[in-house]
Amino acid sequence: GIQVEQSPPDLILQEGANSTLRCNFSDSVNNLQWFHQNPWGQLINLFYIPSGTKQNGRLSATTVATERYSLLYISSSQTTDSGVYFCAVERIYNQGGKLIFGQGTELSVKP
């Protein structure tokens, strides 16, 4: 099956710093999403980005489908950005919208 690898596994930042999270995947995809899981366990959808670049406030994401990776940028980080960030993909020609999740990047933003 398709492999999804995220790096780094853990990240500690000072408030105000910028960071880049990476997601590599091993096969062609037609769906890629970034999620943030808050300390209460809720998964919040950040981006649906199978290709191209999107921005939403301090967050932006880029997926280069031909090279099988995606990047999530967090600028001017805040303590509320803490949590686990997941990348998830759906293999092309897959049916039913099944997502395969990476293991996540645990981000801690210190005040």
Place this chain on the structure above:
Amino acid sequence: DVKVTQSSRYLVKRTGEKVFLECVQDMDHENMFWYRQDPGLGLRLIYFSYDVKMKEKGDIPEGYSVSREKKERFSLILESASTNQTSMYLCASSLTGGEKTQYFGPGTRLLVL
């Protein structure tokens, strides 16, 4: 806004009990999913459904069954709960076509004693 709700945030059950976890979405999504999340193992798909009364096994269906009698509701059933089913259970829904963003419910933390 899409809303996915789950019947309980926390649940404590005894070994051997039958457990029902319910999920409801209000956006007329065709697809619905049940995942479990465990430390070190990430999110794993248990079952999914792409239409009413249709279901497909995910990666770890053993010990679980599902029911989808109405489009908005997807139930996960633990026929005889066991301690190794202690976990966080997450429900999600999505459209079939177009932008297939999956939206998640708040999760149910199940403890089986």
